[in-house]
Amino acid sequence: MNLSFRFIGLTPLLALGVFANARATTYTVTSSADVYPGNAANCPGSSCTLRDATVAAGGVGDVIVFDPSVTLITMTPTGGANPLSLGPGVTIDGGGLVTVDGSGKFGFVASASSSTTINGLTIRNAYTAIYNAGTFTLTNSTLSGNYGTGSGGGVNGGGIYNTGMMTVSNCILSGNSANGSGSPPDDIGQGGGIYNSGTMTVTNSTLSGNSATGTNVGRGGGILNIGTLTVTNSTLSGNSANFGGGIRNMTTLTVINSTLSGNSATLNGGGIHSGNLSSSTGSLTLINSTLSGNSALNFGGSIYMFYGPLATTNSILDRGTGSGTACTVSPPSYITDNGGNIDSDGSCSLAQVRNRMSAAPPSISARWPTTAVRRRRCCPVRPAWRSTRSLARTRRSSTSATIGVPTRPALDWLRHATSAQQKRARNCLIASLAMDSGRRRVTGNVASAIVYGDLGGHLPGECL
16 A cells, blocks of 8 residues: 555656656757847747757757758858857757858857757858857767867867867767967967867767868867867877877877877877876877877877876887887876787887887797697687788788788788777787797797788787
């Protein structure tokens, strides 16, 4: 009887919840026009614009959607460069079919009190596509060709300027820029794709072709971080800046299962430039990630550590092109090697010699008896050897995949290998080994070990 009474007592609360949800309103944008300052009375109706809908929607749970006839909205506010302000709890869903062209005006702005979601929208040619000071979720969207804003603190964040809490998932940020061409301090460009001074996670996303430039300096072609940033399952490629072509990190950055490739810095840190000596901050963590083919004219093709620690696990650090080494670590920076890493030129000062591609392994007899090695549980990497042999033949290299395969062809295999192949390579402790198999004797660096793992169908050595 008491149990029944308790269930009955919950009924008013459930009813209140249903009532609260019923108050949420869906607004349908039916007009592609844009008239400032927006009129909530137009929604619902045949003349409801996106600006009208953002004025009307202000309740938690309100949703803005688009009529199928509305696929392109060009912002032309008569009141100047006025942004589209988003109320608390509002969701805009473009369904992947709608483009908002900023026409050189401000994009979307979310205040500190807001909790906002944008899904399936393309935002282009805006003066910072999204400015967030509250809580913001961006999913399945594209930000392209936008450029940063300058307000006395540099020109920042072409695609996104975040000072609050933001989640970016399944998005593309391409061709955005922060060009600091004004008077000091607006002669500094920071965060072509993203400028983050809050807390941000970037997941399953691509940042490509973004840039940060300035008559003074440009930092963070892809991302400038002075907050807390986590990048997971994402790709940063072809981004450029003076410092930190891919990412310029001044505080706390974690990169997981991600790839930074083809990014460039005219000074330091082609892939990542981390640390801030003036504020004694900067922390970088790499897990299961690849930095390859990045370039820096001065220091740090993959990474330039200016201050703070770098902890790296199961990651590939490649010198890339340019005059820089794979890593440049300036004291008091230091690297914590958690194992499974590959360093193309030994410049990363990895503590465990098994992970340094430049380290020559001792003979196998100095480590284990041959019979013991054969009995170990090892990792088959047959595709690795065949891929490298094919690659060498394709490039008409004078060195085939036989005795003494050099670092570069094997490293090329690492660049072109599938993620599954790379993972298998990383998970094997393969630096300090050599093997005599019939007429072939395997010696050399880690890359050679990967290649010759095909002999017998298994990789000799100790496997995880």
